Amino acid sequence: MSVIVIAVASESGVPIFTRKRGCGDNVQFSTVASLHGINMFSKCHNLSIIDTQVDNGTILWKEYCKSVTLIGMATGGLECDLELLLSCVHDVMIFYIGKKELESMKNIEQIKRDIRQCYPILDYLLESLDPNIGINIHPTIALDVIQSILCPQAQQLQQVLDNYAENVTGRWACLTIHGNLVATSSDFHELDPREARLLLLLAASQDGAPLRDTPVYLPHMSPNATFRAVTCKLLADVFILVICGATPALTEIDEIVLRCWEGHAQAIKEAKLTYPRNFPMSISFETCILGILVVNISKRRCVYSRHLIVSSQKTRSMSGSHRTDILRTFYVTAARYLVSELKVVDGANKDLWADNVNETYWNSEYHKCHAQRSGNILCCVLYTATIPVHTMRFITSRIIQDLNTSKEVFW
């Protein structure tokens, strides 16, 4: 399995970058030129090539802002939404160098240099497509939703975040534990979910630095003017992120952080205990459940967990990353039919399928997957192979019910 993303300047054909994850050789310069040439040639004939299917793989061409052409390639039976991946990659590019710069393509060498700083995030994105290839400690399930943790402390932390954001003259702040979103300031939802995701990725890619600020463009809100993204490490694996203006200075922020968060260390520590179960303890799960992915569709947030049962004995069931891979593949290939809102483009069967799919399941020799949508919540569950289909349906709908009624769930 491998995935390759190539960026080429549309007009000049200068390759900007090539990122690759997975097995196989690197793409040669001449290949990049040929792939881009195909796109250029077709444009001359008023024809635009959209994608090409190969055995177990896809090649996709996509031009953005009439200046950058992204070519994505997934092979070896990797199931992913390439189109979504490319648009995420484009977002990352804007995030770092701004839309204006990207559109004008005046100084390609400069852009090439600037864009190097996105590599960690890009690699993170590519790795998240296949939990087996990366050494990523925080496996990502979906590109289009923000991975979160549901904990009862979220409400309390929100007030602190509001206070903190006010103090640093910012609006949007959030707190992450192990790369998962735990709590947000009350205005945080104003950000596009994809911008919020980029912020989280930013924090994840800046490993170790206790306090850092990065100038960023917000691809949807302000693609041409920079903001300052300040990431601050509170405890091990706990970060607070805030987007603010040029002031206050980093040293001042350090003091503000201390002032704001001093009294809430206990709450954060409690919240940290929720990881890796990621669900409040009040929500219990059946023993037949091997993994679960819950998506809040309107907020574009998801909670994934494969550590549901606190058990002492080591079960000889499938490995953790394999479970993640199954649920991820299930989500990408089957469960996303249930969420027509998340589609980047309208498929051929849009009218027939949109909003009319309620449930879907997979039976395999070793496991079963079931997804059910109820209003705003999509719940994908990985079960052991012995559970009958109607029992799966029953259990899944009860989980959704639990999540909807629980007082400890704050999205």
Place this chain on the structure above:
Amino acid sequence: MNNYKFNYDTPCHSDNDWSDSSGGSKYSDSESSVPEWDSDVGDDGELFFIKTKSIICDNEYTTPLLENCETFKLRNNFKRSSIRRSTKGRIFRALRVNKKKNTNTDITKKNSTEKTKSGMQHSEEDNNLFVIIMVSRNMIFTSEKNCPIEKLFGLSLETHPDGRSLIISDFLIESRALYTPKVEKGYYLHKINDIEVNSGNINIVLDRVKEDHNNLKLTFKIPAEEFHINKERLLTSKNGIEHSLTMFLKESMCSILYICSNDTEYNSIDDKGVLYCYPRPFSQNFLYNTRGIYITLNHLAPKALGTSAPVTSTVLYKNVLLNVSYTIHYGNLLLIAFPNKQVDLFATNKICASIVRILELLHGSINNCFTKPNNVDKLDKLFSLIFVTLLVKDDTGFKCDGAVTYFEDLLAAHAVTLPLEVRVQVDDAITELEAADYREWIDDVEKFQRIYTVIGCCLYYTGHILSSHLQNEDLKEVNAYLRITGILGLSVTKELEKLVIWKEVFIYEHRNRMKNDGNDYRIPDGRWFLLVVGRGHFILATLMEAGGCTEEAIGVTPPSPFYVEECESCLDLLYEVGLDKYLATWFSSNTMPQVETAPENLSKAGRKVKDANSMKSDTILRTSTLRLPKFNSDMKKRHSSSEQINMGSSSATENVNPFGSHHSLYNQWYGTQKQYRHSSLDISYSEDSNSLKSNSEVSDDRVQGRRADRERNRLDSSGSDSDWERQDGSKASSSFDVTDIRKSLLSEIDHITTHRITAGDDNVLFHFIQLESTTGVLIAPVKNIESQANNVLYSHIIKTFRSACQRIHDLLQHSIRFKINQAPSNPLNKILIAVKEFGILFQVPQNLNQSTKRSSEPMQFWAVGRVFSEPEPRELYVCYHESIPQDLTEIAYLLSYLE
């Protein structure tokens, strides 16, 4: 009128006529009478002869089962007479002359025509389809031919291939300024002074117009959406492809291109290795113009990217999404493009695989097919046929806006479950043909070498395969050929009087002979021929071998009348046992297994909702059906029996044209009819059998056809004492036997029981498909189940189910591919290969659910697919109501009992 009448007589009569005409030309005296298709045999010995019983066109959807209904007859008679009249019109000769003169169309205008056409396609409004031109009465145009149309309007007209419509072929010089901005060549003359005109009435209308002193008002129809294709004509035509058809295909963006990548070999040709391209001219073919893309990708993917060769590309051209498929043959590239709207990516893959199969079957290999000299016309014809079949709905002849081919047809030959007795009958008939026992024709069997060995047959009825004695690969190829060239489609929409196709083919085993040279058994160095014979809704395809133990075929080999008659007599035999009538009833019976075609009758708990009202009407209808057979004529009975099954008996008189309102969900009588159908099924069957019995009694004493002749001969020759002879005689069915079999068939219908394959008290099964990809056969409910159901909700469910099946099928292929090939060259997704079952739960949208107001609960149904890998991969797709959980293994088990 009388000439045509016999076609619409009761089947018994037409049986007679038919067998009489063919019975005269036996092998022994074949020289005296020439078969009617003889003049159609081509120079290469190939034959394509079609004669249909009725011309059914226009928009009505017709089920073959109802062709004997009286309203139907009237309509057809009317059509025929009007066409017949058209050939006698005074105008006709003038039109023909014009046609010849105007073959050289001016090219400068073509572009603008195309523009308007493509522009018009998007506008749905009727008024945009018509252009009105006022012509002053004072103008008189000079016409060399003294043609009244030219004099009055300054136009030359020609008749459309459909024989009715009038098309502008040219303008006179003086009149050009009057028309050209608005009206183009190729437009239809629709109305004169608001009177609709066609080739039949134009003279009368012109006479009337001449007396009228007001200005003339001409209404022209823009042909963009109106292009009507007569597939039958297309199938049989030997001439080049009509210009209008080429234009149509060019517009539809279907395209095919074959490129030889070995530059040295064909470099002398200007077109850089392009060996074939259709539709032409090259410069207007988008595949030709952009071939660089595909060639580059084809080189790049395996070499530089380390993937397999490209399979398909999706491109956007002139705002139309197109799928381009790649087939690589020894470095040469075959590209086929289809518009995504009609042929989506899934269908493109399947259809292109079928096309490759056909090309290999007909020409030995892809390369042969494109390099064979003088093959271009044949290929043009084949591809235009294929494209038309894919774009044009069979029953209308107009371009379709959605997919024409169903999921079932893309995958395999469509079979239905039949009772054992019927299968025995069918197999018996085919086996007799294959046995090639010609003793009664030739006195000296030992000295006579046969011309062909029949190596296998398959029999279709209305596009459903009844039986196949072909090898799996051969069946797949023959089925692909019959399906994709529209021959099967023709047998569904029209009743064939006679169809004979004769083609040399290169069977799979022959083509792959080199590869398995080590085998003990080897097929002879011979030639193979495909003989397709059709009658009524039956199509019998026979593969014949020349060489080996039979005479070797040398040179041009035209069809042998003897073998054509053998096949015809095989079909005869089926008619004799009444299989045509039986199948018509069976196909509308929906019993094995029964599917629920009225989904709105199922409540949330999967129970049938029955209110008092419908129960009442139930009983009324029941008594009426019981009374019917006693009082009515034989014909009427047959008619009513098929009516009942399709729409209930009382509607026969009330509703003259039930096909007009395709979805009569909102009709008042609808709900009650449906109730009736389900509750009194058995009763209507006993009635059916009565009518069938009476039919067969009439024909009992008439022994018909070659088969009967043979039986008589056999009885006569029973004097011979040979043990062999006697044994054979007792085995083969004598005329006495035939009646026995008929009786057994009838008794079978008498105690017919409906089978269910789903769990639960009430039937919750909406549809199912069981596919065996290795044999190339799938079992599913009859094709016209949707029109039988006549139900918006049901149609929606089926449509959703089919689209879900595509995705499920795609996913399950991972598992099948893994099982077949444990270590594939391209790594498979290791999660997907484990998936055996994939289910999707759908909800019926609210707007369709209006009929069930009593329950506010939305209706939900499952589309589930499962693969069974042992012993051969078999896929089962089931669509059922959500209320009762089903186990697919169990369904597959129950279904296997019905097979």
